Amino acid sequence: MTMGVLIIVLFMVIPLVVGFYAAGKSQNTSDDYFIQGRGMGSVAAFFTVAATWWSAFAFLGSNASFYTEGPVYLTAFAWNILFGFLYFVVGKRVWFLGKKFNYVTPSDLLGDFYNSEKVRILVGLIVIVFTIPYLQIQLTGGAYLIEVASGGVIPFWLAALIFYVVIITYVWVGGIRAVAWTDIIYGALLFFGLLFVGFYIANVVGGPASMFSQMQESHPNHMTLPGPEGSSGYATWISLCFVTAIGAIMGPQIWLRMYSVKNGQLFNLMPFLISLVAITYIGSLFVSWTGVLVMPGVENPDQILPLMLLDYAPFVIGAIVLAGGASAAMSTANSQIHAVSTVMTKDFYQRYRNPEAPQSKLIQVGRYFLLAFSVLAYFLALFAPGLLVTVGLIAFGGTAQLIVPVIGALFWKRGTASGAMAGLIGSLVFIIAFTFIPALVSPLGLDPAMWGLAINTVLFIGVSYATAPRDQHVVDRFDKALREFRGEEGIEDIEASEPKEHIPS
Secondary structure, eight states: OHHHHHHHHHHHHHHHHHHHHHHHTOOSSHHHHHHGGGOBOHHHHHHHHHHHHSOHHHHHHHHHHHHHHGGGGGGHHHHHHHHHHHIIIIIHHHHHHHHHHTOOSHHHHHHHHTTOHHHHHHHHHHHHHTTHHHHHHHHHHHHHHHHHHTTTSSOHHHHHHHHHHHHHHHHHHHHHHHHHHHHHHHHHHHHHHHHHHHHHHHGGGTSHHHHHHHHHHHOGGGGSTTOTTSOOSHHHHHHHHHHHHHHHHTSHHHHHHHHHBSOTHHHHHHHHHHHHHGGGHHHHHHHHHHHHHHSTTOSSGGGHHHHHHHHHSOHHHHHHHHHHHHHHHHHHHHHHHHHHHHHIIIIIIIIIIOTTOOHHHHHHHHHHHHHHHHHHHHHHHHHOHHHHHHHHTTHHHHHHTTHHHHHHHHHOTTOOHHHHHHHHHHHHHHHHHHHHOTTOOOGGGOOHHHHHHHHHHHHHHHHHHHSOOOOHHHHHHHHHHHHHHHHTSSGGGOOOOOOOTTSOO
């Protein structure tokens, strides 16, 4: 148990060291603190995107899904491909426009394109409201893994507190640079650690080949859709694929990484790199289906990985892997806390409260929001876990709705602010109603967010055609910028230029 505590202490010290080192490289500007002055290198950018994309939900949830629902979680290979494709098609354009017009948040781009303060405020509220529940889930999962890795020496409340204090400290001093550099270490550990433990645990039943053979003989329904419970068929497969990928890439933490990248060439490689990372899920499958054979009937499937490690792996290996799982939670949580504090600082404080705030003041306010959201998430983790888990199920579905006005901004000149507002509000009302009202059942077994996307698209197009076009000057300005992008004239090294007058720099 002492060794487990020492391992955890080591994992907590690493980001602190990195954070303070990153602080020494900072330029003491808000752009440097929030988006690293748009100078993030390709290695750091890839690892921070990949590690942010992965989370405690994936680390624990993937194992739980394979354990109880059969192969439906294998759609993760498809949603990784979709995520990488969207990062290239959408992300590269967002990056280009961010440098061109000095954008920092999702609201900057969408509010500017639709020339609407209402759109700006609605987008800011959506990314905050639907990110906080998912943030709380990361921190709850990370604290739980620390508790297990310590053998119970560190109770949940203290594990959560340590988790929060460490994140607050290194993000406070180092900003997104500290987050990205820490993600390089934790991302590599997470991906290789889960693969390693998968093959290690599979040896309990004679290795992967033997495991598949035994599963085919004793649990054949576990290897085909709709799974052993008959509830995870093609509708679930499709919903998971689209909602997860789209919801993740529209999260504010990924937007900040789009804006932060120094060179656009990384976007060309991202579909391949993110698809390659999906191989890690093989480790989850091996652990979970070995668990089906040797540890059936686990009451809480989210615990299958920790339970298998405690029973079938040396304690040191188990503690290292579980600490790696906690790092998966940390690599997502740190990004989300940083992102929501950025949105609050830039979209609300600077824009509506103090447009002339000096750089030092913006950094200070960002840090205060960082602390406030962390405290909120801590108390929610302790006192309202059930409610937040329920809300967390629609977190991706909520942020996914932003893809419609974003696609409109990037590929359709005729979109209007009224269309964007109608689509977003209509889809979110549908999602919330069909999630929380038991009498309402989503048609065809699809997730409500899938129907939300359809409703969003119809309303966006219909209301846009029914309302007056946007100001021609705004249309022309964006059309010119996107033509420059398509022409790839200086695209890889374009400097920030033509900042929009009403967007504070």
